[in-house]
Amino acid sequence: MSPPNSAERPAVGRGETVAADAPVRLSEAGGAGLGSRSSVATASPAVHTVALHKRFGNTIAVKSLSMTVERGEVFGFLGPNGAGKTTVVKLLLGLSRPSGGEALVLGAPLGDLETRRQIGYLPELFRFQPLLTAREVIRLHCRLLGRPKTAWTQDANEALHTVGLLERADDRVGTFSKGMQQRLGLGVALLGTPALVVLDEPTSALDPVGRHDVREIIRNLRERGSTVFLNTHLLEEAQHVCDRVAVIDKGTAIATGSLGELLGHHSRVRLKVEGLGPNWWSGLGRFGRWHREDEWTIVEDIDPKRVADLVGELVRLGGRVEAVVPEQQSLEARFLELLSER
Amino acid sequence: MSQILTIANLTITEAVRRRLLAAFLAITVVIVGLSAWGFDRLSHAQSLTSGESNIAVPQALILFLFMFSFVLALSASAIASPSISSEIESGVLLTVVARPIRRTEILLGKWLGLAVLLAGYAAGVCALEFAVVYWVSGFVPPSPFLVGVYLFAEGALLLTLSLALSTRIPAIAAGVVGVAAFGAGWLAGVVGTLGTGLNIAALRTVGDVGRFLLPTDGLWHAAIYYLQPSSLIVQHFAEGQRSDPFFAQGAPSWAYLLWVLCWLFILLLAAVTSLERREL
């Protein structure tokens, strides 16, 4: 995958530095505008939305959402129930029309038919034709995708193997459990090596083994260069596989960035230092806020990159550093904090 | 086009697996068998002269096919009305629409698949029934093929109506509306026939408007026309009974057939537009 054309990329990106005290707000990406269609398809981001808006009657499901998902990254779309995740995905796939705003998926406008050939989609709530067998479902999708007929058998075997359904390949889907249907859905979403795979709560019906398998599948997709758009309310899932996440609540992204960026500047360090006088830390305020907990000294809000400097400084002052325990705020705590900040 | 065929193929496969064909086949064998017995009694009845019997057999055949046209219409409505709405509710459609396929192609594919099933059913029953009637009584309708075509067309109209409704309203509601429309269309036809016979302009208008709004009854009368031997027509006019709903005065006009095609096209267009615009 060639690197995205940075001139076209809006301000929000992977490497953006963020003010330490504010959650990573989405800047007005709208300023960058939508890349012209003439630009080479691979140069465009996988997903780019500008002020995307969707209302159902009086409910505003998506509120001026602007975001960019780069090619090749695993992007977590994280939010509580009813945040608007599914609605956004449906808009991106052209299953539902936006009430306002614009978006490009793989460089094409929403609902573009040819682009769908390069998108694999696992819906949140779905069923396959109950009277077809798993193998027949896959062949149907091969046909709809326009895969060459000679490839169908191998495609089906590969997909069924990947999701662990090979033994049940010739059973009717109507006899499958919800989790097995979800596995099959995942297999179908992977057909034809799509450039973008959109997974809406892919593990909602899966057992722990299934969840583990899904993580493996997502990692393989990344290795292969596919972009993954993962909708989830499971923080753990995002933590395991995502390069970058957007936290969405009430239809708006309230933070985006890598997990490190989201958590990093809110980390703290626990120190045990001997051999220094009372209130020895009072001169070290520039590293963060200090306080004591029993024999531990705790520095809040320290930039993780400066921990080494801090230790060096303590040693220089003549202290004996017995323990340095970096403590990242848990994603859950950070998540709740972000949601309550609004 | 290939996507339409994919969906048509899928629709037929599902119907076969749903044992729909088996059920239709069973019903067909039963009703054709019963009618064979009836026609045999009728054509060999001692109380009828051969002239009377020559008229009684085609009249009975018209009544039989009237019943069959009702079964056909009901079946068409029953198979079409859940085809979109149930798939939206269950989420089956969601897995298909995200593929490189237009919703128009999905709808036309379903229509094609269901129409093929309906045509097969209509052709099967007509062929069997005509063969049986010929075998027991020697009667052959003037144009058996066209009878089959018009009966199928009647079912196809209802199929299209139910399919269009199915893009917006739940299966049961769509089915009920389809069947009720069919009944109302037939009733309007009867009222129109009465109006013609009794020369009451208002009633005649009801019939005309009915045949225009839902052409099923008009097509049914076309089928009747091609079932009537000349002996029946001669007798009908000789007796001067002009308000018989099971009699057709003449072949359908080209203008009317053109309107039927337009009607079909408009309804398919409505169905396609409705599905294209629907949020999934």
Ligand SMILES: Nc1ncnc2c1ncn2[C@@H]1O[C@H](COP(=O)(O)OP(=O)(O)O)[C@@H](O)[C@H]1O
């Ligand atoms: N078809 C619809 N009609 C009305 N409201 C809807 C519809 N779809 C979603 N919503 C509303 O939009 C909001 C976001 O829903 P959704 O995108 O499903 O959330 P999530 O997937 O994040 O749990 C919810 O308040 C939901 O009730």
Ligand SMILES: [Mg+2]
């Ligand atoms: Mg959802």
